[in-house]
Amino acid sequence: MQKKLISGLLSVVMLLVMATTAFAQEATSTTETGDASITISNASKGETYNVYKLFDATVTGKENGSIAYTGTVPDSLTNYFERDTNGYISVKDAAYTDSTKKEMSDGLRTALKAWAGNATYLAKETSDGSALTFKNLPYGYYVVTTTQGANAITVTSTNPTANIVDKNSSTPSDLSKTVDNDNVNIGDTVTYTVSFKTSNYDGAGSDAKKILSYTIADTLPDFLSNVNVTSIVINEGPDKDGKDITHDVTAQFTDKKITLEWYDEEKNQHRYKNGSTVTITYTATVNDKAVIDDGGNTNSVTLTWTKDDGNGGTTPGGGGSDFTTTDTIYTYAIALQKVNEKGEKLSGAKFELPFYVKEKAEGNTYTYAGTSAGEGLTNQVTTPDGGLIVIKGVKAGTYNIKEIEAPNGYNLLSDPFAVEAIRTGNSTTTVTKYLDENGNIIEGTETSNTKVEVNLSNISASVKVVVNKAGTELPSTGGMGTTLFYALGGALVTGAAILLVVKKRMNRSSQ
Incomplete structure (x- = not known):
């Protein structure tokens, strides 16, 4: 045994x-x-x-x-x-x-x-x-x-x-990058975390070369603003009591790079234990340059290092490929197409949104601006000519919108309606809806139905077709209804005159 x-x-x-x-x-x-x-x-x-x-x-x-x-x-x-x-x-x-x-x-x-x-x-x-x-x-x-x-x-x-x-690696490894939320509104702040496992030497045996520094480069594309490094922690692992030995380093991105000095030339030794883990956390604001839906908004981070032979390293354990990893965030758009029961596009409909947008639209497109009021912001939008409004930069989800003013001659919608922003992976919009003879949206393609088409060549949006129906027609001038009003009015006048004469005679009799 x-x-x-x-x-x-x-x-x-x-x-x-x-x-x-x-x-x-x-x-x-x-x-x-x-x-x-x-x-x-x-x-x-x-x-x-x-x-x-x-x-x-x-x-x-x-x-x-x-x-x-x-x-x-x-x-x-x-x-x-x-x-x-x-x-x-x-x-x-x-x-x-x-x-x-x-x-x-x-x-x-x-x-x-x-x-x-x-x-x-x-x-x-x-x-x-x-x-x-x-x-x-x-x-x-x-x-x-x-x-x-x-x-x-x-x-x-x-x-x-x-x-x-020893099966453990003698080359930096385990580069990873994560984001705390990949479903965002324009204006949201996201947190990225980059980590990797270090090595004090690159190579095997007596041919291994000292690593002098590490550089982390992030592409930090234009859709990210206000980038701020909140922490850099170097974890050497646990001591004998099981408590991690950590070091805090202060640095910000310079030219989209952070460099960590790893070897102390004066002391002739590495600053941190071999195999330490580096974790970098930084925040950034998603701005209106973000791509709507499509392939999302990706930024990459690359790890490189310098060695005491004057050469650099960019590969995890060899292989010739860059030591790079990526992460992607997504934001979306919704569109409101206003028509009447005949499928004709209507302007002049005013909607109240559950959030604010920039008051000034780019054409018919507004940009999400959060849930708080502010200068240059509004939560009410009105359909222009063509009846179409697009709101970009919302995260995936359902939004309840209320019509607060109908186009002239049309009835106001009594209830709010929902619009659902979803991921399609598209960069354009092509939507076709059908109305029956009463102006109700239906499924089907029968030739007798009215077709409503929405095509956007430059943005992907979840489309809601909103139908307003004309008000009930009241009697017009010269019609039976007006004649009836005249007849009733004349009868009232005559009755009043008779009542007045009778009253005067009664007064004389009493005298």
């Missing part, structure tokens, strides 16, 4: 067992001595390696020898290892991802790293880029940590020297 512990975990560790490699850099145990050694054949230059002994081991024989593990299982690892009544250590199924026992579980990997963070290392050394060998180690089960990860290895009786390969 003890050999299964060795063979199973050795097949899945992040530092893979390799053939014996000649070493050029050596380190020894500070507290214990023994006949075993661990060699890291491709140690990353500038990286510090820590060696921790988790369990003791006893061995017999050379070829095909036996090995048994003893010691105490830490409380944090009891889900993965167990100790029998004789004090021997064995591994539990939870240490693997599945029944094949070929993959170490993420839980064990995390638990080993946490345990090492609170343990005392047996040996420690910063690599010069050549093969690194830790000598004079006792037999046992070991955890080797670097700035960039934690990995378990075992020294066996059949090969007292364990040879491992």
